[in-house]
Amino acid sequence: MPREFTPKVVTGNALIEGDVIYQTADDGWTRNLSEAELLTDEAEARLRLLMAEGQPDQVVGPYLADARPGASGPEPTHFREAFRRTGPSNYFHGKQAELG
């Protein structure tokens, strides 16, 4: 049986800064996961990823990452994506500092 599709966000790294970015519903990119577009339909997710792959001037290595709906936007379901969202745990100078 095919595996059930779980919600995703399109993510990758910004070309110049290298930091983690997420695709938004208005075809842009954000540094903040809570502002990302949560994709619940598999076909739509594939299309959105294709669109990201067509923007090599903005994003490097885009992929679909698991996420779940939260009180204020998508939230990570795996610890790797949780660290990507916040920044390193040894210094408070990654995204956690920028996002307050």
Add this chain to the structure above:
Amino acid sequence: MYDYTDFDAAFVATRNRQFRQQVERRIAGALTEDEFKPLRLMNGLYLQLHAYMLRVAIPYGTLGSRQMRKLAEIADRWDKGYGHFTTRQNIQYNWPKLSDVPDMLDALAEVNMHAIQTSGNTIRNVTADHFAGAAADEVADPRPVAELIRQWSTDHPEFQFLPRKFKIAVSGATQDRAVTRAHDIGLQIVERDREIGYAVIVGGGLGRTPMIGKVINDFVSQADLLPYLEAVVSVWNLLGRRDNKYKSRIKITVHEHGIDDIRARVGERFKVIRPTFSGIDLALFDEIKAAFAPPAFREGSTAIYETAYKTDPIFRAWADTNLAPHRAPGYAIVQISLKAHGATPGDATAGQMRVMADLAERFGHDELRISHEQNVILPHVHKSDLPELHAELKKHGLATANIGLISDIIACPGMDYCALATARSIPVAQQIATRFDELKLEHEIGDLKIKISGCINACGHHHVGHIGILGLDRAGVENYQITLGGDHTQDAAIGERTGPGFAYDEIIPAIERIVYAYLDLRESPEESFLATYRRIGMAPFKAALYEKAEAYAAE
């Protein structure tokens, strides 16, 4: 210290110009990421979890004050004010912007440094004993031959697209401080009939399939060394598995073919290659050796040191752990710990880098070394300068007296920075160091090496840690496996796995149980953890680790 020749400088400048153009073309959209990625990797530039990472080579771990100050300047100007020293004697900057990297490389070139071949499937930065040129147990300084190998291997046309990365380490002392037995090639300088030569060890390596290297030749003369190395790499380049990256390293080739078969093939290849070496490498070697002439050691009283040692317990504690015997009378090797309790192993701020550069200039004949254990060494300090040096180190958080102790942990960047990692390493190291500092047991425990990797690639050398910790992803949760009994020295051994792993919040108590078991089981305070383990084996530690955990869980 080796200074670039005009040829070296022109070579690096050309590479930097090429890379600047490649970056510009990538940003302008003329190169795709697929086209650009191998080019950036050839210049040490990775894209990691949160940002780009630039890995800069510190060949054989040696640098001078001017170079250290430049590393500090780069950290301040283009990064977040610090750098991370690695187990292969590199420095990594974790936050550069792509558009800034060409300027960073130009800044490095100003002080004879670069990032060439610090990534990719090529011969990587050649590493060496961090006490080179200073150690009391040294047969010969390993740095001249390491520099010769660097020049031979840099941009070597046959070795730019090897089956996998290839790592060479050189030791010139009886005590192996360069982990030569866990490298693709380890060179041990030996003396036979008053001639200096090299024992060549091949097929060591950690990672997914850890192996201790095997001696392929117990004596290769200086004249034959480069052609012999070329023969080894050439044979592996042909035989090495390109169909499966997990089986591509030379350790697998040696394992699959057997050391005798590889030795025979290398011997045949050597016969072909040897005549192509005209001897110019020997002339070059003599020039390089002259560049590594020892500094003019001074003679003088060490009474100030002896008085401070007797009267100042803090100085004495530091001297007991952080100094090593020097070959010159009245001198000591100073190890500066980058492992302050709770700090990130191997990190130094730009300010600390400048302090160490100043101290090397004032007290250390302008020489610094980076150790594979992620500390900084001042190799030549007269003992009379040690009290003043220690006072300066204290002012800048660099006088932690813990070299070789439980908090002197090797930890790879782990999932806090590395795109390959499967779990975090740094916070585990920070918590262990903090915990045993709170318990005030560190000196009681004595010599104990904990090494932590955040994935199977084993950049944290966990396989050869007395206690090794490997972070993995188990069903979406960080999980840590423990190994015991590893050893990175000339008696190299791969640690044995204790059993099931531990969750992130269980790993520190688990390490505590092992250490308390050791304190109970050792015959005397002089018996080290490793000696105790070798005497009694795994079983008592396993019992302490798992049975006590079950008892706590049942309560």
